[in-house]
Amino acid sequence: MDNEPSEERRSTRLRKGSGSIGIRDVAERAGVSTATVSRAFNAPKSVSETIRRKVTEAANALAYIPHNAARALSSQRSRNIGIVIPTIQNSIFATQVESLQQRAAGLGYNLLVALAGFNRDIEAEKIQQLVRTGVDGIMLIGADHRAEVYRLLQSRDIAYVNTSVFNATSPHPNVGFNNAEAMSRIAKYLISIGHLKICVISGDVVESDRARLRLEGIRNAMKSAGLPLPDEQIRICAYEMSASRQACRDLLNRTPDATAIMCHNDVQAFGALLELQSLGLRVPEDISVTGFDDLEWARHLSPALTTVRVPWGKMAELAAEVLVAQLNGSEFPQATLLDFDLVVRDSTAPPRPRP
């Protein structure tokens, strides 16, 4: 009437809900233990060829999908990593998200995106939130984060990597480039073609180390050329079209004889271009303009924008690798230096000879 197996089956049914197929089902169908199934997936080489095949076959037949939360709980690894960026609206950050996502996916990790504006306090908060949700690692922009952030990450043993700024001696893993040098390069180029009075539209040097470094780069170049760079030739402004148009106008009011405007990034440069245009000034004949980032449209503008190209996508990919290496306990480079290129286009030219 009654037989053991049916009893057993019933208890099995009780355990799992309606549809969901678990590792036990796969194990049963493949005629092995759950441990073996787990190994077949997570450490294939520790399992014999025959069994591996049987297991994958069973898994396919049952359309088995591992339960992530269970995996995370027992292995103490969520397989999620996070990225905290100022905004997703700027294409350079979008590119980084995209590349990080792709590379991370390839390495078996998912990506959580958090947005922090350009504000270190909000950043700290968002990082905490990510930690709370249990990410294994985090990619950060810049190196200038609240001390408590570093403390939190270290105390909870969460992998992290700073990007965008290279620092050979930093205790924090980083992959980036030399912002000061990059900006210095543009400045030197401008100086080399004869510019003496250069204005700067900068990012927020208080909140952003990249802005600080880039401005420093300009200062260095000017200094070593023996040129002055008084504060009135510098304007700090947000990364928005209207803000940068305004900044551009202000600068020209105070320094009407400027022959070039260097901008922290392409967005600001675009704004400057538009403003100059509507002021009736011609670029580069009347005044030169430079950007930074080489966004897609930079080459299409007229005049096409002189700018600096940085391999943002590659940077994010390397960051993903650094994170995963940390998580796996493998070796990883403490600091990685990326190249950049000065891209000279039509928005810059020697200044008009002055009467």
Place this chain on the structure above:
Amino acid sequence: MDNEPSEERRSTRLRKGSGSIGIRDVAERAGVSTATVSRAFNAPKSVSETIRRKVTEAANALAYIPHNAARALSSQRSRNIGIVIPTIQNSIFATQVESLQQRAAGLGYNLLVALAGFNRDIEAEKIQQLVRTGVDGIMLIGADHRAEVYRLLQSRDIAYVNTSVFNATSPHPNVGFNNAEAMSRIAKYLISIGHLKICVISGDVVESDRARLRLEGIRNAMKSAGLPLPDEQIRICAYEMSASRQACRDLLNRTPDATAIMCHNDVQAFGALLELQSLGLRVPEDISVTGFDDLEWARHLSPALTTVRVPWGKMAELAAEVLVAQLNGSEFPQATLLDFDLVVRDSTAPPRPRP
């Protein structure tokens, strides 16, 4: 010599690793059971005021952070939702990601971002991947997805919502606007100011229902005005500057007497603008151009772009709410219709009187 308590304490130590503080620690410190602690957080009103205070106090004192994976495992809810978009580079998708992220965070959910290009097969793959990682819900762009996607989502009981296209009678929850009508509105406006020969730069009508609908909107408007719209006046192209410049050039080659070019979105319109400019044509004097989306820079271009504004951010927020409502088993609107605005600027004008 030996006492029970110490024995017990030891076993407790064995359970949890080094630092991590669990719900049991909080329970102990607050002098209540773990169930009560859990309730104090997840269903505060089912717990007495006094105890709730004691629990939160204990949790704070211990800097307790709930273990997400454990929560997910036992509650069968990951508290992650996903979004699948074509690319993060286009500002409208970036905006949606941003808004969804914010609203979702407010509702206690994290956001996973997946990128699918403009390709339904890749989309299906990415959706599967999200399901695999265990999201509770997914926001999708458009309504035109592989049948197996809908099957998968329904069979696994995963919440989802289509966005961007409104469809009152669709069986699938959606929040969006009427693409055909929006584009129709621009066309009617152009016709009303005298344009007879209009060219179209469209998106990929095979892969994108939005492109299909918008083109249909133009067709409707032309038809009801008794105007022809032969295929040679339509060009399908990718959402990139160079592609759209090329498309623009092609169109003018075949239809040199066109007086207006309607573009699927602002990016393409920008490309068209640039191309026309470099061809020596003036906008709007020689030819009118329209976009769609009203991106940040659209108003800054010269000429400022005539386009359509859609509340992308609000749409994503509503989508978040629909998803969460589904997950909570609350009521939710099956279809939500959003408004759009025709924004007339300087890139459109009546056509020049023909000799």
Place this chain on the structure above:
DNA sequence: ACAGTGAATGTAATCGGTTACAAACTCAAT
């Protein structure tokens, strides 16, 4: 033939919460 070694596999405890169910308690109505 046999101990020794390393690889393949199985058993079952464990991760840290949630929640079904039971127990205890409160308070109003009888």
Place this chain on the structure above:
DNA sequence: ATTGAGTTTGTAACCGATTACATTCACTGT
């Protein structure tokens, strides 16, 4: 005082994987 309904709290099973440890197995060298 007693009952009963409703509320608050506790007990412990459970979610679905991973993995430490035990066991089995196949070979190798002597």
